[in-house]
Amino acid sequence: MNLHDFYMGKIFDAYKYxxxxxxxxxxxxxxxxxxxxxxxxxxxxxxxxxxxMTRQTGEYNGVYVFCTQDAKIGDSYKYVIYNGGKRVxxxxxxxxxxxxxxxxxxxxxxxxxxxxxxxxxxxRTTNYDKPxxxxxxxxxxxxxxxxxxxxxxxxxELAYKLAxxxxxxxxxxxxxxxxxxxxxxxxWGYQSTGFFSATSRxxxxxxxxxxxxxxxxxGIGVIMDFIPVHFAIDDYGLGMFDGTPLYEYPNDAxxxxxxxxxxxxxxxxxxxxxxQSSANFWLSEYHFDGLRFDAVSRLIYxxxxxxxxxxxxxxxxIKTMNSGLKASNPTAMLIAEDSTxxxxxxxxxxxxxxxxxxxxxxxWMNDTLNYFKTDPEYRPENYHKLSFSMMYFYNERFILPLSxxxxxxxxxTIIQKFNGDYEDKFxxxxxFYMYMYVHPGKxxxxxxxxxxxxxxxxxxxxxxxxxxxYPMHDSFHEYIRKLNExxxxxxxxxxxxxxxxxxxxxxxxxxxxxxxxxxxxxxxQIICIMNFAKQDKKDYKVKIPEGKRARILLNSDKDIYxxxxxxxxxxxxxxxxxxxxxxxxxxxxxxx
Numbered sequence: 001m002n003l004h005d006f007y008m009g010k011i012f013d014a015y016k017y018x019x020x021x022x023x024x025x026x027x028x029x030x031x032x033x034x035x036x037x038x039x040x041x042x043x044x045x046x047x048x049x050x051x052x053m054t055r056q057t058g059e060y061n062g063v064y065v066f067c068t069q070d071a072k073i074g075d076s077y078k079y080v081i082y083n084g085g086k087r088v089x090x091x092x093x094x095x096x097x098x099x100x101x102x103x104x105x106x107x108x109x110x111x112x113x114x115x116x117x118x119x120x121x122x123x124r125t126t127n128y129d130k131p132x133x134x135x136x137x138x139x140x141x142x143x144x145x146x147x148x149x150x151x152x153x154x155x156x157e158l159a160y161k162l163a164x165x166x167x168x169x170x171x172x173x174x175x176x177x178x179x180x181x182x183x184x185x186x187x188w189g190y191q192s193t194g195f196f197s198a199t200s201r202x203x204x205x206x207x208x209x210x211x212x213x214x215x216x217x218x219g220i221g222v223i224m225d226f227i228p229v230h231f232a233i234d235d236y237g238l239g240m241f242d243g244t245p246l247y248e249y250p251n252d253a254x255x256x257x258x259x260x261x262x263x264x265x266x267x268x269x270x271x272x273x274x275x276q277s278s279a280n281f282w283l284s285e286y287h288f289d290g291l292r293f294d295a296v297s298r299l300i301y302x303x304x305x306x307x308x309x310x311x312x313x314x315x316x317x318i319k320t321m322n323s324g325l326k327a328s329n330p331t332a333m334l335i336a337e338d339s340t341x342x343x344x345x346x347x348x349x350x351x352x353x354x355x356x357x358x359x360x361x362x363x364w365m366n367d368t369l370n371y372f373k374t375d376p377e378y379r380p381e382n383y384h385k386l387s388f389s390m391m392y393f394y395n396e397r398f399i400l401p402l403s404x405x406x407x408x409x410x411x412x413t414i415i416q417k418f419n420g421d422y423e424d425k426f427x428x429x430x431x432f433y434m435y436m437y438v439h440p441g442k443x444x445x446x447x448x449x450x451x452x453x454x455x456x457x458x459x460x461x462x463x464x465x466x467x468x469x470y471p472m473h474d475s476f477h478e479y480i481r482k483l484n485e486x487x488x489x490x491x492x493x494x495x496x497x498x499x500x501x502x503x504x505x506x507x508x509x510x511x512x513x514x515x516x517x518x519x520x521x522x523x524x525q526i527i528c529i530m531n532f533a534k535q536d537k538k539d540y541k542v543k544i545p546e547g548k549r550a551r552i553l554l555n556s557d558k559d560i561y562x563x564x565x566x567x568x569x570x571x572x573x574x575x576x577x578x579x580x581x582x583x584x585x586x587x588x589x590x591x592x
Contacts, residue, residue, distance in 0.1 A: 003059050009269030009317070012324045013284075014277040015196050018063075019094030020077075020108060026069035027108070029053070029077075031092065032270065033242035034062030036081050042089070043077035043105075045070040050080055076105035078236070083243020090236050091193060093247075093274070097205055098181040098197045100150075104236040106197070113209040115287060117216035124221070124289060124331045126357050127172070128397070129495045131488045132442035134223065135171040135450075136403055137162075138188060139179065139202055142447050144462040151462075154203035159211035163218035169450065170484035173221035175292055177404065179208070180227065180278075183234050185459055188404070190294060191261045192227055193237035195278040198286075212287050221289040223333060224282055228275050228321075229295045230261040238262070247271055258303070266299070267313040276321040283329040290333030291325075293356070297340045306340060315354070322355035333357045335399065346397040361398035361441055364389040365406065372418050372432055376513065376534045383510035386435070386532075390504070393440055397497055400441040407446055407457045415452040424534075426452065426472055427563065427584035430479055430556035431530055434586035437487050438517045438528040440496040450480040472562050479561040486553055486588070491521030505542050514581065516542045526553070527577065530586040537581040544577045548591040557585040 001017035018030050031053070033039050040050035045068065053064035064079075071077070076099060078089045091098055095106030139158060144151035153161070166174065178189025181197040189199070198208045212222050231238050231247065238247040239262050248262035249255035257263050265271050282288045295304070299318055302308035322334055334355070336345050339362040347353020371385045407413045418425040418432070429452060437443065448463050452473050455464055467473045487493050495501050505527060506516035513533035519526045527544060531537050544550065552568060559565035563585070570579035570589075581587065 003063070006273045007269045009272030009276075009320060010324075011273040012276050012280040012328065014273050015094050015096075015281050019092055019096065019196065020071075020106070023067065026067060027071045029066040029068075029092075031064050031079050031094075032062060033064055033079070033081055033246070035244040035246065036064070036083050036242040038082045039064040040080040040082075041066050041077060042080055043071070043075055045072065045075045045077070053079075071108050073108050073110045075108045076103075077108070078105050081242055086243060088235060088240070088243070090241060093238060093241065094196050095194060096196055098194045098200060100200045101183050101185075104183065104193070104234070106194075107200070109205050111205055111285070113206050113213075115209065115213050117213050117287060120216040120219075121287065121331075126331060126333050127442070128357075128497065131172055131494055132399070133170065133172045133484055133487060134175050134399070134442070134444040135166060135169075135173070135447065136175040136177070136444055137447040138177045138404070138457075138459055140185070141457070141459050141462055143465070150201065151460075152201050155198075155207040155211035156203065156214065158202065159214035163215055163220060166215075166220050167218060169481050170488050171220070172488065173223055173289065174215070175223040175444065176225065178225040178227055178294075183232060187232070188459055189225065190227055191230070191232040191259065193232045193234055195227075195231070195274070196281055209286055216287065222287075223290040223292055223335065224288045225294055226279055226282070226291040227294050228264070228279070229298045230257045230259065230263050233260065233262055247274070254302075257298070263298075266311075266317040272317050272320065275317075276324060279321060279325055280328060283325065283332045288332070290335060290357075292335040292337060294337050296336040296338040296345070296356075297342075300338065300340055300342045304340070310342075318354050319349050323349050326355065336360065337401075338362075343395065357397065358399045358442065359396045360401045360403075360444075361389065361393075361396075362401070363392070364398070364400055364439070364441070365402065368432070368436070369406070369414075369417055372428060372532075375419055376532070379513045379532060380510045383513065384507075386515060387504065387507045389439070390502070394497065394499060398441040399444050400436055400439060401444040402436075402446060402449055403444060404446045404457060407448065407453075410456070413453055413456055414446075414449050416454050424584070426476060427557065428532070430476065430561060430563070431532060431584055431586040433480060433483060434528060434554065434556055434588060435515070435517075435530050437483055437493070438519060438526065438588065440502050440519075442496065443487070450477055452476045475560060475562040479556065482554060490524040490526055490590070492519040492524045492526040494521060505544075512537050514540065518544075525591040526588060527591055528586060528588045529577075529579065529581055531581040531583055534583045536583050539578060540581050541573075541576040541578050543575060544572070544591055546575060548572075550577055550589040550591055552587060553590050554588040555585070556587070557582045 053066040092106035097107040097109035145153045180192040181194030297304040299314040336356040344353035349355040418428040503518040557563035
C-alpha cells in the first residue's frame, strides 16, 4: 500500500495491508498508531502476555508490525497502546472478526469462501428502470431462535428462512440494519467498534458470506446499513486510539455527536481512507449489493444543521468515496439517508452532484404520515400535502421509506399512526399503501409493517407473528403481498424517474379527498383512484387515455382483505372511467 495515498485519503483497500493477514507459514499484524510510544500484542496464542510490535521506519513510520507462526483461526487478540504513562487495550481497527459482547477482543477469522453468485453479479443493476422493493430488517429480532441463549439464528440459518419469506412476499431486496460489530444491542449497530468485523451475534464471516450467497441464488439483493459519520466511545475501540484523537476531532464541541458517540474527523486523509476502505470491503469481499449511508445530513452540514453551513471537507470526502466505490463496484447501490434539501445528492459527481444512486424521500414520508394522522374532517384543507411531493420529485432519485425510525421511540408503528379506532385504521392503511406503491419512487418497508404490527419495534423481541391468527392482520398481510406482486409485475411502476411515466389524473378534488394517478410503462398502463375520506364517493369520473378499456387489478375494500366487499361496478363512458369509490379505499385498474 502507498502510505502517502493513505494519508491523502485516496486508498480504498487499506484492509489488505492493515490488520491481520496470512503470510508464508504464519500471520502478520499491522496497526496504524503514529503517536504511540510503543505497541504490544496480547492474545490467546501468547497466553495473554505482551509481545512487542516493531515500529516501522522511513515512509511507514507510525505502522507497527508483528509476525508469528503461533496464531490460528479462532484465537483472540488485542493491541496494547502505551502513551503518556497510560496503557490501553484496543481491538484491531481493521480486524475481520470480534468476540461476542461483552468480549471485546479481535478474533483470527477464516475469510475463505467460494461464492456461487457469478450470474447474479453479472446481471445486477442499480434498478433505475426495474422494481426495487426493499424489506428493511434487524437480523436479531426478525425471528428469534428458542434454542439459542441469546435468541439468535446464525446468518446461514436466517438465509433460508428469509429467502422463502421474501420470495413469497415479492420483495426484491433486503436492507439489513448495521451488522458491523457493536457492543450495545440497544444501539442497533449504529455505534460501531468493528468497521471490518461482521457482528459475531449471528455467526462467522463465512456464515455471513453464505447468507448473501444463498439470497443471491434465490434472486434477492442484499443492502447493508453503513455508518460513515460516528463510532462508539468504548475505550477499546477507535477513540483516543494511539493515546491521541486519531480518528475523532480533538475538540469535544465538534468531536461528540448528538448520540453520545465520537464524530469521525473527515478532514484527515487517513480517516477517509479508513471509512471508504470499510465501505469497499463490504461491497467487494462480501458481495453486498449496496450500502445505505446513515445520517448523510451530518456529512453535508455541520452537525446536520443548515444554519451552520456546508462542511466542505465532508462534501469532498463523499465525492471521493462515491467515485471510488463506483469505479470498483459500478452496479452496487449507494443510498443516502438524508433529510436535507441539499441539491444534487443523486446527481453524478461530474455534474456537480454527490454521486449517490438514491436518496430517501423523508419529506414524502413526513407529509404523508401527517396527512393520515389528520382527522378526515380536516383532510380537505390538507389535500395538497399528498401532491406536494411531486413538486420536487424529479430533483433526485428517491426511495419512499417507511423505516425502523417510524416504528420506535413513542412514534407508534405505521398502522397505529392512522386516525381513528382499530376498525378505521385498517381500511386507511390499505388505501395508503396503494397510494405509496402507485406514487413514483422505489419502496422500502420495515419488518412488521406488512402484518400491521401495533407494538413498537423492540430489538430484544421477535416480530409479533402470532397476530396473523387474527383475520384483520392475516388479510392485511395478503393484501400487501398482492400489492407487492403487482408492483413487481407491471412496467408502469418501473421507470419512476421518466416524467412521462406519471400523471395526476385528478388532483383537484379537495372537498372529497379523492385523488387519481396514472402510471405509464412501455407495455402497461395503470390508473389508481383513492378516496381518503370516510364517506363514499358516488359516480366518480376520471379521464383515461383515448380508446382504453379497464380491468380491476386490486381493490383495497374487497372482503378477502377484510373490506366491505363493495360493489365493483364501473364503466367507460365518453373517455371517462366511472365508478363508486368506497370511503377509505383505493382501486387500481390496468388500462388496455
